[in-house]
Amino acid sequence: MCGIFGLLSIDGGLIKKEYNCILHRLFVLSESRGKEAAGLCTIDEEKITIVKAADRARRFLKTREYLEAIEEQSGMAERIALGHARMVTNGDAYNAKNNQPVFNSEIVCIHNGIIVNDSELWKENRDLEQKAQVDTEILIELVKKYGADNLGKAFSQAIKEIEGSISIALTSVYTHELLLYTNTGSLYVVKSRNGKDILFASERYIIEKVIKDIKIGQKFSRRAIRKLIPGKGLILDLKSLSFYEMDREREIPRYNKNICCRNIKQKKRKYQSNYSPLNLIKLEKLMEVDDTKIKKLKRCSKCLLPETFPGIQFDQNGVCSICHSYKKKEFLGDKKLLDIVHKNRKKGSNYDCIIPVSGGRDSCYCLHYAVRELGLHPVAYTYDWGMVTELARRNIQRMCSQLQVEHILISADILRKRHNVKLNVEAWLKKPNIATVPLFMAGDKQFFYYAQMLKKQMKIDTVLFGMNSLEETNFKVAFTGMNGKSKDHIFYNLSPKNKIGMCLYYGREFVKNPSFINASLLDTLGGYVSYYLLPKNYVQFFDYIRWEEDMISNTILNDYGWERANDTNSTWRIGDGTAPFYNYIYYRICGFSEYDTFRSNQIREGMLSREEALSHIYEENRPRAEAFNEYCKTIGIDALEAVRIINKQNTLY
Numbered sequence: 142m143c144g145i146f147g148l149l150s151i152d153g154g155l156i157k158k159e160y161n162c163i164l165h166r167l168f169v170l171s172e173s174r175g176k177e178a179a180g181l182c183t184i185d186e187e188k189i190t191i192v193k194a195a196d197r198a199r200r201f202l203k204t205r206e207y208l209e210a211i212e213e214q215s216g217m218a219e220r221i222a223l224g225h226a227r228m229v230t231n232g233d234a235y236n237a238k239n240n241q242p243v244f245n246s247e248i249v250c251i252h253n254g255i256i257v258n259d260s261e262l263w264k265e266n267r268d269l270e271q272k273a274q275v276d277t278e279i280l281i282e283l284v285k286k287y288g289a290d291n292l293g294k295a296f297s298q299a300i301k302e303i304e305g306s307i308s309i310a311l312t313s314v315y316t317h318e319l320l321l322y323t324n325t326g327s328l329y330v331v332k333s334r335n336g337k338d339i340l341f342a343s344e345r346y347i348i349e350k351v352i353k354d355i356k357i358g359q360k361f362s363r364r365a366i367r368k369l370i371p372g373k374g375l376i377l378d379l380k381s382l383s384f385y386e387m388d389r390e391r392e393i394p395r396y397n398k399n400i401c402c403r404n405i406k407q408k409k410r411k412y413q414s415n416y417s418p419l420n421l422i423k424l425e426k427l428m429e430v431d432d433t434k435i436k437k438l439k440r441c442s443k444c445l446l447p448e449t450f451p452g453i454q455f456d457q458n459g460v461c462s463i464c465h466s467y468k469k470k471e472f473l474g475d476k477k478l479l480d481i482v483h484k485n486r487k488k489g490s491n492y493d494c495i496i497p498v499s500g501g502r503d504s505c506y507c508l509h510y511a512v513r514e515l516g517l518h519p520v521a522y523t524y525d526w527g528m529v530t531e532l533a534r535r536n537i538q539r540m541c542s543q544l545q546v547e548h549i550l551i552s553a554d555i556l557r558k559r560h561n562v563k564l565n566v567e568a569w570l571k572k573p574n575i576a577t578v579p580l581f582m583a584g585d586k587q588f589f590y591y592a593q594m595l596k597k598q599m600k601i602d603t604v605l606f607g608m609n610s611l612e613e614t615n616f617k618v619a620f621t622g623m624n625g626k627s628k629d630h631i632f633y634n635l636s637p638k639n640k641i642g643m644c645l646y647y648g649r650e651f652v653k654n655p656s657f658i659n660a661s662l663l664d665t666l667g668g669y670v671s672y673y674l675l676p677k678n679y680v681q682f683f684d685y686i687r688w689e690e691d692m693i694s695n696t697i698l699n700d701y702g703w704e705r706a707n708d709t710n711s712t713w714r715i716g717d718g719t720a721p722f723y724n725y726i727y728y729r730i731c732g733f734s735e736y737d738t739f740r741s742n743q744i745r746e747g748m749l750s751r752e753e754a755l756s757h758i759y760e761e762n763r764p765r766a767e768a769f770n771e772y773c774k775t776i777g778i779d780a781l782e783a784v785r786i787i788n789k790q791n792t793l794y
Contacts, residue, residue, distance in 0.1 A: 142534065142550050143227040143241070144171030145251040145318070146342040147310055151382060152218045154337030155360070161211060162355050163340065164222055168198040170347045174253075175228030176554045178240040182249055182343045183210050184221040184379065186317060188398050189249050191242050194291075194405035195234040197554070198226045206403045221319075221379055223310050225251040228525060228552040230534055231259070232274030234790040237404040239275040244400055247289040247314050248281040253327060253343050254306030255538040256280060258557045258703075262302060279303075281311070290315040290395060293376050293387040296322065304702075306538035306548065307342060314398040320387065322374035326547040331366040332382070333414035334359075339382055344549060368491070371545040414558030419781055421770060427784045428725065428764040434794050435732040444741035445754055449731045449793040451619035467745045470610065470684070474765040478685040479515060491519040494680075495595060497524075497588070498540065498548070500533025500716035505540050505703065506693045507682045508609030512544045518607065521548040524588040524593055527555035528562070528775070532704050533716030539701050551591045558584045561661030562719075563776040570778075570786045575730055575793075576620035577650050578723050580657065584669035589675055604679045609688050611742040612713075614735050640673050690748070708767040710760065713739070718775060721768035726787055728762050733751035736761040 150160055167591045168179065179201035180193030184730040190213070192206045201207055214220045225241040232239030256262075256276040262283070263271050269282040283299035284292070300307065300322070308323040321328060321341065330341040331348055339358065342348050345366055352361050369375065374387035385391065385641050398427055422448045438447040438586050442459035454462040468518040482493050496511060498504045498521045511517040521541055523529070618624075623639040623646070635643075651657045694712050697703040704717040714735070724734040740754035740761075749757075773780035 142174065142230060142255060142306075143228050143253045144174035144343050144347075145224070145241075145253045145308060145310060146171055146347065147221075147223045147251075147340070149222075149319075149339040149377075149379065149382060150220045151337050151380070151772040153335065154333065155217050155220075155357075159355065159357060160214075160220055163351055163357070163489065164211065164224065165202055165343060166351045166354055167340075167347065168202055168224055168226065170350055171224065171226040171343065172198040173551050174343060175552050176224045177229045177375075177556065178225075178227035178234040180225045180227070180241045180251070181207060181210055181793070182223040182242040182251065182312075184188055184223070184312060184319075185214075185216055185217055185219060186398070187397060189244075189312065189314065189400045191244060191249065191400065191402040192244065192405065193237060193402075195240060195407040196235070196405070198224075201405070204405055206405050210403075212281070219379060221684060223251050223312075225321075228550065228555065230255050230531065231276045235407065235409060236273065238273035239277075241277065243273070243277045243281060244402070245273055245278075245281050246400070248286045248311065249313075249400065250277065250281055250309055250311035252277040252280070253308040254325070254533055254542070256303055257305040257535045257539060257702075258303070268592075276305075279508075280307070280309075284311065289313040291393060292316055292318060292320045293374070293385075293389070296320055296374065297388055300324075303400070304539075304542075305535070306542040308433050310341070314400060315395055316393055317379045317396055318393070319377040319379060320374055321369060321377060322387070323369050324371050325541045325545060326368055326371045327370045327549075329366055330369065331361055331363075333361050336382065339377070344356070368547075380456075410556055412556055412563075413440045419770065419779075424770055424780055424784065425764075425766040427715060427781065427788065428766050428769065430729060430762075430764060432759075434792075435728075436794055438732050441741070443751070444744045445733075445737050445751070445758060446741050447733050447737070447794075450733060451616055453626075463741070464745060467742075469746060472687045473685045475515065475685065478680070478682070479517075481680055482515075482517060482603050482605070487600050487602055490600050492520045492601050493591065494519045494605045495522050495599070495601050496520070496605050496607065497522050497592060498537050498607075500529060500537045500695055501521065501607075501714070502697055502703075502712045503683070503688070504607035505611075505697050507605065508540055508544065508546065508774060509696060509700070510682070510686065511605060512546060519546060520601070521546050521598065522592065523548065523550045524553070524585070524591050525550055525555065526553045526585045526587070527558040528582075528585065528772075530716050530718045530771075532706060536697075536701075536703050536716065539703060540697075543701055549595065551595070553584070553587070558664070559776050561664045563778060564659040564661045565657065565665070566722075566776060566778060566783070568654060568659065570783060571656050572654040573726075573786065573790050574654075575726070576622075577654075577657070577724055579617050579692075580647075580665060582719055582722055583665040583668035584661075586672035588671070589677060590671040591669075592679075593675060593677075599746045605682055606679045607682050609683050610681070611688060611746070612735070612739055614738055616738060618643060630663065635673060644669070688748075690743075697743075698790075706768065707767075708765045709763075713761075718768075718772050721765040722772045722783075724762075725769055725784075728764070729787055730790050730792055734762055734794065779783075 176197040179198040259276040286331035287295035287298040743749040
């Protein structure tokens with residue numbers, strides 16, 4: 142999730158200018174993995190100094206506290222610095238205790254990943270004192286409990302109790318050593334040619350880029366970069382820069398260091414969400430939908446689509462035009478999928494493919510199948526734009542840790558993204574139009590841009606997408622008056638005519654509702670370009686493997702302990718923070734939602750009977766007040782007021 146890194150140099154190693162430049166570059170490059178907080182830890186024989194702030198790395202680097210901490214190292218025989226660029230998962234970044242490096246009286250660490258059973262561990266270990274909300278805290282408390290004077294032994298004991306993803310660098314006040322560990326493979330190390338310097342980071346690309354940018358290829362060889370073996374930790378002696386296996390018995394000199402922490406006070410950014418709690422019961426009452434009229438809507442006699450679906454027509458037998466034009470999928474099978482992946486595999490690459498993982502059920506199952514059934518060696522990729530739910534993040538870490546798959550997360554400037562969403566939602570609420578609802582999701586489409594970027598960085602040709610064509614929601618485009626049908630069941634494959642027509646439609650809407658012309662406009666434009674105009678050559682996993690709902694759900698729930706949402710029985714869309722908001726709008730105004738189109742596609746594929754599908758949508762279309770409330774809280778709008786405005790709109794039925 143976050144970016145962790147370190148730079149270590151002893152006498153005869155890097156000169157001051159090189160050392161400072163490398164550390165600076167490590168911070169800037171690691172910022173792609175988290176922009177909400179940054180921290181530094183410097184280590185010597187007498188003390189451990191920590192500096193951290195609730196700000197992105199490039200601003201943190203300009204602070205007096207950071208510059209002073211680096212300057213203090215300049216005359217030392219050993220210069221040791223650990224860094225962290227945080228994407229907030231657990232714990233508000235404006236509470237310094239939640240930011241990294243995380244420490245207690247004996248242990249300091251930087252952690253990339255999510256511990257998913259931290260709540261249970263606190264309950265089981267009532268003798269330990271919880272002082273923050275960050276999940277990393279339980280790990281360092283357990284290490285302290287088992288004996289901080291022997292890091293390897295204590296950590297080996299603690300890690301047995303931890304569930305989730307761990308890529309970590311950890312040190313103690315009693316030793317002059319550093320423990321490096323990962324259970325996903327998201328940690329890379331390189332030693333200089335003369336053995337006097339070590340550099341580590343969350344991604345191989347970050348180290349390669351540092352070596353190239355600082356022009357230190359004569360000191361560090363890119364060929365010498367090594368990936369830590371998942372589940373096998375290393376101990377690094379900070380005096381000699383020698384590595385030892387974590388469980389190796391040896392004599393450990395004892396130190397007694399002090400920990401000094403300097404928290405940089407940070408003002409909340411101007412678009413930081415301010416939100417007041419509301420009465421959830423009142424919201425649930427407001428969101429109750431009298432579906433008497435909805436149930437009386439004329440629906441296709443074959444699928445479930447109602448007469449309010451844009452552009453729908455029925456024949457004399459009551460079968461809709463969508464059913465008439467639908468072509469059933471033919472699945473190509475494992476062999477053809479493997480042939481394509483192996484054919485595209487670049488010589489010398491450590492990976493077979495990139496698998497985008499959103500935290501949803503389909504992408505998680507795709508990752509499972511690729512590793513466990515096909516024997517592939519993928520890297521998982523997530524673009525977090527601020528609307529990936531905590532539940533989705535936790536489920537991603539469950540999958541990656543158990544499959545020991547490296548996970549590369551690219552984080553947007555989440556506060557800015559959420560502010561952009563807020564601006565578009567507020568603009569929509571001033572003048573609601575069912576056709577402009579997709580503007581709420583414009584910010585996530587840069588996902589495709591970064592997927593292309595990652596292909597180049599990692600020298601991987603194949604992106605294996607777990608997109609499921611049953612989830613096509615062509616009605617969102619069709620409400621603009623365009624033909625929403627995509628080519629070959631691929632979401633972003635609209636005809637040039639429809640792409641142009643959609644642009645013109647939105648342009649007219651922006652003139653009618655100038656509130657849409659706001660600070661989010663460039664982000665919206667970037668989303669359109671990324672989604673519809675960037676070249677894409679992706680392999681669609683479910684073109685080869687038949688999608689089977691029960692098997693997919695059972696696999697991820699039973700084999701990986703996948704979490705479900707509290708307010709729905711469905712496993713679909715629970716990783717998308719936006720879905721409960723826009724599906725309420727569609728259901729309240731149009732009498733149908735994404736669930737109707739999804740279940741209708743299942744009927745067409747022969748996966749469900751019409752009666753089964755109807756029973757599903759009556760349950761799935763039930764408004765999710767808790768998730769709706771969480772979305773409003775995240776972007777900083779009044780949930781009650783939003784519901785009142787939506788409820789006042791004329792319905793299509």
